[in-house]
Amino acid sequence: MPHATVVKPANLKALWKLLPSISPKRKYLAGGTDLVTGANTGLNSAETWVDISDLKELRGIKETAAAVIIGAGVKISELEGSRLVGRWLPVLHAAIPHFASPSLRNMATIGGNAANASPCSDGACALCAEKAWVWLELKGKRRKLPLAALFKGPKKTALKKDELIIAFEIPKWKHEGAYLKLGPRSYFGISKVSVAAALEMDGGSVKTASIALASVAPVPLLARKTADYLAGRILNEENARTAAALVKAEVSPITDVRSEAAYRREMAGVLLARALGRIGRRGENL
Amino acid sequence: MDKFSFVGKSLPRKDAFIKATGRARYAADQDFAGLLYAAAVRCPKPRIKILSISAAKAEKVPGYVTLVTYKDVKGPNKWPLVSSDYPFLPETEARFQGETIALVVAETRKAAVAAARLVEIKYKELPFLDDPLRALEKNAVKLHGDDNVFAKFVIKKGNPDQAIRDAHVVVEEEFSTNYQVHAYLETQGVTAVPEPDGGLTVYSSTQCPFYVLDAVAAAADLGYHKVKVIQTVTGGGFGGKEDVPALVASHASVCALKVGRPVRLIYDRKEDFNSMSKRHPSWSRVAYAADRDGKITACVVKYVLDGGAYATLSPIVLWRGAVHAAGPYRIENIRIEAYAAATNKVPCGAFRGFGQPQICFAQESLVDELAHKLEMDPVRLRLKNILRPGDKTATGQIIGASCGLEKLLETVKKRSNWDRRKAKGLRIKDKGEIARGLGVSVAYYGVGLGAKGRYLDRAGAYVNIYKDATVGVNVGNTEMGQGALTVLSQICAETLNAPYENIKLEEVDTSKVSDSGPTVASRTTLMSGNAIIEAAAPMRDNIFKTAFELLLAKGADGSGPMRAAEGLFSIGEVSVTFAETVKECWNRRMKMGEQGWYVAPRTSYDMGDGQGDAYVTYSYSADVADVEVDLKTGVTKVLKIYAAYDAGRIINPGLAEGQAQGGLLQGMSWALYENLAYKNGIMLNPNFTDYVLATTADKPEYDITFIEKPYAGGPYKAKGIGEVPLIGVAPAVGNAIMNASGARVRTVPLLPEKVWNGLNGKKS
Structure with a gap:
């Protein structure tokens, strides 16, 4: 186990009060699934971990007339069982079985998943396709960003020092969703490519679309051109093929120990075509 | 009966x-009054000249006790193994990233690790080799002797060149396989306890306590009667705790003697990945010749193992691979040349199968290609050529009565519905995106150490x-x-x-x-x-x-x-x-x-021409893999493996079934997923996040049969079952992928990327 001092404020107010008194070499500890493993392998050298797991302001899944609000401290396994997620967020719902392992889902939080800013994040990718916004707070001051704008590069975010993700606000819009992941094995692996597709349907046609991809760009990628192409078009094989060709041009994958660039690019298209086909077939069965 | x-x-x-x-007490559970902790200082580059080692900064860590270097090794600074080229601790040159250069002893593990990070090594980088084929070239940098060859073996029988010229059909291809990491649950660990008489008691997680004894006695310059090695409950080995625990134990022992207190040395997973033995990567070129009826008339093999920075067990791993390189077939004309080459990477050694799975993948894949070229069913081709009692192996050894290979092959053929499945042709589903196929392999395994290890047997x-x-x-x-x-x-x-x-x-x-x-x-x-x-x-x-x-x-x-x-x-x-x-x-x-x-009974093997009895007896396997291949993504899912084994009489059927299932899954994991990567001599993925193993979700269904051909020389007529289940899995899976998709992948792991390349007409 790594050695760090852990402080655990009781609420947000206490947190902002506490920060000036502790080591500037600090990091937030939520589920710990990235922070602890990173510390074990020497990736981060924070002296103090600010344990935010008690902050009630970060908890709960709620709804308003227009949106679903997910607290940043919500565990992935809580999302799994949430009625609201099941009803309003089909892409996120479909992504959860692909998210790490059951034991990690019991620990990891959705806020931590976004703050870690990994381009391969299943949670962030799915939420981007859901058109999520993110609420941030620093010393009592709040601001709101589209989630996709939070990500600036691998492990890089728009968060200022000490700024904390408070919640995700996802607009309620009637849509179909699919999440397809190509990993290194059947389950519990980091994706080579993932595709999240959210489609607002009008009969057999796409009214609006939101497409996000993981592991094929420096950040969870919103494929805007592909989504724009699909909007207003019939969801058939030919249009799905064209969308797949478009998405291959939108991604910018790399070759690393996990896969090869050319393969990832091609698979982005294959997975998108399959995701669209899956939603289309669901429509036929309605 | x-x-x-x-x-x-x-x-x-x-x-x-x-x-x-x-309740089991593993290496890290051994506790002693006055216990200190050691941590290794490791080589940061593939090859360096060591200019100086300084503990000036490390000394300031609270709890720091001492720095241990080669100067503290009491005996000759050579780890006694097959060939003694590996120093206990390097003096002037370190030869791979992760090699232990020195150790820090401290009051706590945390202090030892912190201080070890602060030990400063001044060094000069030296030119290095990371490719075994390059290492064998004349103008390559020399790491070992004047040719970078740790060992070379030749097996010659008949006139293979003539047989190839006369053949109806010849197939020849190149193959390669990557590392495999043992992934034992318990990393390497040991505690060395100084005794009042100046001796040592060593508590070691090991497969081979007598190798630990050899190493500790040598490093500590003690009589064997003053060193006692006790094996602690060992959390997995698979070959990874054959030789290297002796090196780890020698380090702890040198530390313990220097400070006069018990010293515990437990590896974390990253350093275990970086520095402990692995299955050798391999390269091979194999050729088979056959007559019109499908009788195999010749086999020619060139087989190269990437030995890593020191010889360790490479010579005997290579020998076993060479002896079995033609496959379990009756072939009159043979030429096998095998080399273990030095490179500046982690030294490779024993891993379940011991040099056989690599070459088995190559030759069993190629036997399928031969069947294809002959337009003959691959099971039928094998049945025509496999070893039966009274037949001669590649080394001229006459196979004894305990050989059930024919029955094994008939068994998996029947149980997998081979003939009916083949007659029906391929099954394609999901709008033609998923294809299903079958692949077969056979293997044999010489039980025990054989002629190359006869003095230890x-x-x-x-x-x-x-x-x-x-x-x-x-x-x-x-x-x-x-x-x-x-x-x-x-x-x-x-x-x-x-x-x-x-x-x-x-x-x-x-x-x-x-x-x-x-x-x-x-x-x-x-x-x-x-x-x-x-x-x-x-x-x-x-x-x-x-x-x-x-x-x-x-x-x-x-x-x-x-x-x-x-x-x-x-x-x-x-x-x-x-x-x-x-x-x-x-x-x-x-x-x-x-x-x-x-x-063990005498063996008659001649190291000159590779002829004679290599092993006292053999165990056998036949596998059929039933796979699905996604034709769009190249992803393979192994649905079921039909396996049959002859390991003589089975002493405990439940445990034998466990050995078989474990071997099949470990073999499948190597075949499909495990991919340790190096770049410029630096290991890229020394962790279980990016070194991918099969999980239970990938586990195929097993259909396992034991055919017990009694071996008269065995206890209650048993042979051995530990390794043979792993050996034939990769080629059976590869052959099944080919059968399903038309993509022939000749490099392990059979990654989706390679299958996809194959589907797109590229060679991989």
Whole structure:
């Protein structure tokens, strides 16, 4: 186990009060699934971990007339069982079985998943396709960003020092969703490519679309051109093929120990075509 | 069929309770008063000249005790192994990223790790090699001798060049395979405890306590009588705890002697990945020739292993691979050339299969390609050519009666519905995106160390029957999860007619039994089993004679036969227990403790031309893999593996089934997923996030059959089962992928990226 001092404020107010008194070499500890493993392998050298797991302001899944609000401290396994997620967020719902392992889902939080800013994040990718916004707070001051704008590069975010993700606000819009992941094995692996597709349907046609991809760009990628192409078009094989060709041009994958660039690019298209086909077939069965 | 009380039964594992309840004490659980902790300072680059080592900054860490370097090694600074090229600690040059250069000893593990990070090594980078084929080129940088060759073997028979010229069909291809990491749950670990007489007791997680003894005695410059090595409960080995625990133990021992206190050294996963042995990456070029009827007439192989920075076990791994390189076929014309090359990467060594899985992948893939070219069914081609009793192997060895290969192949053919599936053609589903196919392979495995290890192929046992009729057994071969304690207890119980619960196999202690060689090569059942039988034999005679006399005294009719079963002796209705009999033996002051010693029969192999008997006997396997391939993504899912084995008589069917399932899954994992990567001599993925192993979700269905061809020389006619289940998996899967998708992948792992390339007409 790594050695760090852990402080655990009781609420947000206490947190902002506490920060000036502790080591500037600090990091937030939520589920710990990235922070602890990173510390074990020497990736981060924070002296103090600010344990935010008690902050009630970060908890709960709620709804308003227009949106679903997910607290940043919500565990992935809580999302799994949430009625609201099941009803309003089909892409996120479909992504959860692909998210790490059951034991990690019991620990990891959705806020931590976004703050870690990994381009391969299943949670962030799915939420981007859901058109999520993110609420941030620093010393009592709040601001709101589209989630996709939070990500600036691998492990890089728009968060200022000490700024904390408070919640995700996802607009309620009637849509179909699919999440397809190509990993290194059947389950519990980091994706080579993932595709999240959210489609607002009008009969057999796409009214609006939101497409996000993981592991094929420096950040969870919103494929805007592909989504724009699909909007207003019939969801058939030919249009799905064209969308797949478009998405291959939108991604910018790399070759690393996990896969090869050319393969990832091609698979982005294959997975998108399959995701669209899956939603289309669901429509036929309605 | 002989009737047995304990042999052939799925009796419960002797170590199940302590392991399942967390009571087992592993290397990191050994505690001693005054214990200190060591941590290694490791080489940061693939090859460096060491200019200086300074602990100036490390000394400031609270709890720092001392720095240990090569200067603290008491004996000659050479780890005694097959060839002694590996220094205990390097003096002027370190040869791979992760090599231990020095150690820090401290009061806590945290302090030791922190201080080790602060030890400053001044160095100059030296030119390095990371490609074994490049290493064999004339103008390559020289790391070992004048040719970078750790070992070379040749096997020659007949006239392969002529046979190829005369052949109806010839196939020739290149193949390669990547590393495999043992991924044992317990990383390397040891505690060395100085004794008042200046000696050492070493508690080691190891398969081979006698290798640890050799190394510690040499590094500490102590007589063997002053070093005692005790094997701690070992959390997995698979070959990864064959040689290298000796190096780790020598480091802890040098530290302990320097500070005069017990020192514990436990590796974290990253340093275990970086510095401990692996399955060798391989490259090979294989050719087969056949006549019009599909009789294989020649096999030519060039086989190269990437040995890494030091020779360690490469010569014997290579030899085993070379001996088996033509496959289990009757072929008259053979030329096999095998090389182990030096590179500046982690030294490779033993891993379940020991140099065979790599070349088996190559030759069994190519036999399928031969079948394709002959337009012949791959099972039929194999049935035409496989070894049967009386046939000669590539080394000219005549196969004995214990060979069930033909029946194994017929069994998997039948159970997999091979003929019907083939006749029906491919099954394609999901709009033509998913295809299903079958692939076959056969393999054989020389049990024990064979001719190259003949001087080590002996084993001892001490069997001690206490007054209360419980039995203590000391052997020199270890339990590492494979079930040795259980199987050897069954053999002992059977031989003595003692109740199974009465038998206790002790943890291996090098001071209690003579050097029994390593616990490797699927040799433990055979070697230690026979040693136990030899030790028990005189006591068995006394016990059986005494039981008979007790039965007569109790009024039994001595003209009838005495029955000995389940720990009871009886004639007709009259019976005495094992306990009563043992008590009487003690009353009669009979000798109730005996040593046994078993030596493997002589082998006749000639290292010059590679001809002669290489191993005393062979185990066999046949596999059929049933796979689905996603034609769009190249992803393979193994649905089912049909496997059949001949490992002689099975002592414990439940454990044998476990060995088979474990071997199949480990083989499948290597075949499909495991991909250790190096770039410029630096290991890129020394962790389980990016070094991907199969999980239970990837597990195929198993259909396992044992065909027991008794081996007369084995204990209760057993051979060995540990390794043969892994060997044939990769080619069966590769052949099935080809059958399903038309993509032939000639490099392991058979990644989706490569299958996809193959589907798009690119070679991989």
